[in-house]
Amino acid sequence: MxxxxxxxxxxxxxxxVIHKEELDSNFKKLKDAMEKHWGNYIVGYSYKTNALPWVIKHFDTLGCYAEVVSEDEYNLAKLIGVQKNSIIYNGPIKTKDTFIEALENGCIVNIDSQREIEWLDEVEKAKRTVGIRINFDIEKMCPGQSQCAEEGGRFGFCYENGELSKVVRKLQEKNVKISGIHLHTSSKSRGLDIYRAIAEMACKVQEEFRFDLAFIDVGGGFFGGLSTKPQFDEYLSLMEDILSKHFNKERTKLIVEPGMAVIGxxxxxxxxxxxxxxxxxxxxxxxxxxxxxxxxxxxxxxxxxxxxxxxxxxxxxxxxxxxxxxxxxxxxxxxxxxxxxxxxxxxxxxxxxxxxxxxxxxxxxxxxxxxxxxxxxxxxxxxxxxxxxxxxxxxx
Incomplete structure (x- = not known):
C-alpha cells in the first residue's frame, strides 16, 4: 500500500475515500450505546454492505464478528484472518460444507432453510447448536414501514402460520440445541417502531417457547452517521426497556449486525x-x-x-x-x-x-x-x- x-x-x-476518523467515531457511538444498554453483546459487521478487504479487516480489528451470508463471504472472512469462531453465518444459500464447518468451529449459525435442518444429521451431536431466523408480519405491527407490505418477507420460518413451531419440534426431535433467535427484518423507514416490533416479537416467542437463549440477534438496518435521524442510543434504549422484561442481560447476548449504519x-x-x-x-x-x-x-x-x-x-x-x-x-x-x-x-x-x-x-x-x-x-x-x-x- x-x-x-x-x-x-x-x-x-x-x-x-474512506474517512477513518469519522468511521471510528461513528463505530464508537454504537459500542458506547451497546455498553450502556446491554453490556453483554456482539457486533457483527455485515459483509454484504461493503466487503472491501480493508473495511472488513478494520472491523475485525475493532472486535466485530463477520456477518456473512454465502460460501464466498464465509471463506473471505477466513482469508482475511477472522477467528474461526467469530463468524455469524446467516442467509438461505449456505453450502453444506461451510454450514457443517461453521457449526464445528463454534460459529453462530442462524438457520434459514429446510435443507439446513437435514444437514444437521451430519453434524457431530455435541456441535448441533443453532439459532433460528424468524419470519413475522412486520407490516401488521408497523403499517407502511415494511419493504414488502402485503407480500411479506421471504426470510426465516414463519411465526404466524405455524411453520416456526414445526421447525422447533423437528429440531428438538434431532436433539438440536436452539441457542438463539434471529429477527432481522427489512424496512423502508429504519425507524424506532421497527425495533420496538422486533423486541416485542422476541419476547412473544420467548413466552411461547421458553427457550434457553444464548443470544437474541436483532440484525441491522439502523440509521447511523446522520444527526437528523434516530441515534444508536435511542435504538438500544428502546430495545433494552422491552427485552429486559423477558431476558437476563448477563445470560443472553444481544447481537446487532450493522452495515450501512457504520460504513455508509x-x-x-x-x-x-x-x-x-x-x-x-x-x-x-x-x-x-x-x-x-x-x-x-x-x-x-x-x-x-x-x-x-x-x-x-x-x-x-x-x-x-x-x-x-x-x-x-x-x-x-x-x-x-x-x-x-x-x-x-x-x-x-x-x-x-x-x-x-x-x-x-x-x-x-x-x-x-x-x-x-x-x-x-x-x-x-x-x-x-x-x-x-x-x-x-x-x-x-
Missing part, C-alpha cells in the same frame, strides 16, 4: 468535470464518475454533494450533472441557479459507503482507486482495476 501525503495532491479521479456515512466519491456542452434543452456537465458507483440500482433522487471549483463563476439557471456511461439516465442531479461548473472542477459525493463498492458494475470502466484518509493523509487500499485484472481467471 502506498502513501500519498497531503490531500491537495492531484489524484486520478474517480476514487473513493464515512465514505466519499470524488469526480472531476471532463466536459461541458449545451444543447437545445440543457447544459450538460459530464464527469468521470458515474451514478452506478454511488447508486447502483439507480433508485435515489438526490445525493449529498459538494464542489471544489477552480474559480468563482456566474450562476447558471440549470446544469445537468452526468456520468461517463453511455446510458442516458446516467444523470446524477440537476444544479439549479448555481455557479457555473467548468472542466477540472470536482464534485464530491458524501455518505456513499453502503451497497456501492459491492454492487458497482464492471460497465465501460472498472473498479476505481480507494483511499483511506487519516490525519490528513491518504493511503491507497485498493488500486483501480485495469484490463489485466478484468481478464484475470478468464479463458481466452
Amino acid at each position: 502506498g502513501l500519498i501525503e497531503g490531500k491537495s495532491m492531484e489524484l486520478k479521479t474517480p476514487y473513493y 456515512a464515512p465514505i466519499s466519491y470524488v469526480t472531476t468535470v471532463v466536459d461541458v456542452k449545451d444543447t437545445e434543452f440543457n447544459r450538460f456537465v459530464v464527469t468521470d464518475g458515474t451514478r452506478t458507483s454511488i447508486d447502483p440500482l439507480m433508485t435515489k433522487s438526490s445525493y449529498f454533494h459538494t464542489y471544489e471549483r477552480h474559480s468563482d463563476k456566474e450562476r447558471i439557471p440549470k446544469q445537468v450533472i452526468c456520468g461517463y456511461t453511455c446510458m442516458e439516465h446516467d444523470r446524477l442531479f440537476t444544479a439549479i441557479n448555481e455557479p457555473e461548473l467548468s472542466v477540472g472542477d470536482k464534485i464530491i459525493y458524501d455518505k456513499v459507503g453502503a451497497y456501492t463498492m459491492c454492487l458497482t458494475p464492471l460497465f465501460i470502466k472498472y473498479f476505481p482507486d480507494v483511499y483511506v484518509e487519516e490525519n490528513d493523509e491518504l493511503k491507497i487500499v485498493r488500486n483501480a482495476w485495469k484490463p489485466e485484472q478484468y481478464v484475470m481467471n478468464s479463458m481466452i
Whole structure:
C-alpha cells in the first residue's frame, strides 16, 4: 500500500475515500450505546454492505464478528484472518460444507432453510447448536414501514402460520440445541417502531417457547452517521426497556449486525468535470464518475454533494450533472441557479459507503482507486482495476 501525503495532491479521479476518523467515531457511538444498554453483546459487521478487504479487516480489528451470508463471504472472512469462531453465518444459500464447518468451529449459525435442518444429521451431536431466523408480519405491527407490505418477507420460518413451531419440534426431535433467535427484518423507514416490533416479537416467542437463549440477534438496518435521524442510543434504549422484561442481560447476548449504519456515512466519491456542452434543452456537465458507483440500482433522487471549483463563476439557471456511461439516465442531479461548473472542477459525493463498492458494475470502466484518509493523509487500499485484472481467471 502506498502513501500519498497531503490531500491537495492531484489524484486520478474517480476514487473513493474512506474517512477513518469519522468511521471510528461513528463505530464508537454504537459500542458506547451497546455498553450502556446491554453490556453483554456482539457486533457483527455485515459483509454484504461493503466487503472491501480493508473495511472488513478494520472491523475485525475493532472486535466485530463477520456477518456473512454465502460460501464466498464465509471463506473471505477466513482469508482475511477472522477467528474461526467469530463468524455469524446467516442467509438461505449456505453450502453444506461451510454450514457443517461453521457449526464445528463454534460459529453462530442462524438457520434459514429446510435443507439446513437435514444437514444437521451430519453434524457431530455435541456441535448441533443453532439459532433460528424468524419470519413475522412486520407490516401488521408497523403499517407502511415494511419493504414488502402485503407480500411479506421471504426470510426465516414463519411465526404466524405455524411453520416456526414445526421447525422447533423437528429440531428438538434431532436433539438440536436452539441457542438463539434471529429477527432481522427489512424496512423502508429504519425507524424506532421497527425495533420496538422486533423486541416485542422476541419476547412473544420467548413466552411461547421458553427457550434457553444464548443470544437474541436483532440484525441491522439502523440509521447511523446522520444527526437528523434516530441515534444508536435511542435504538438500544428502546430495545433494552422491552427485552429486559423477558431476558437476563448477563445470560443472553444481544447481537446487532450493522452495515450501512457504520460504513455508509464515512465514505466519499470524488469526480472531476471532463466536459461541458449545451444543447437545445440543457447544459450538460459530464464527469468521470458515474451514478452506478454511488447508486447502483439507480433508485435515489438526490445525493449529498459538494464542489471544489477552480474559480468563482456566474450562476447558471440549470446544469445537468452526468456520468461517463453511455446510458442516458446516467444523470446524477440537476444544479439549479448555481455557479457555473467548468472542466477540472470536482464534485464530491458524501455518505456513499453502503451497497456501492459491492454492487458497482464492471460497465465501460472498472473498479476505481480507494483511499483511506487519516490525519490528513491518504493511503491507497485498493488500486483501480485495469484490463489485466478484468481478464484475470478468464479463458481466452
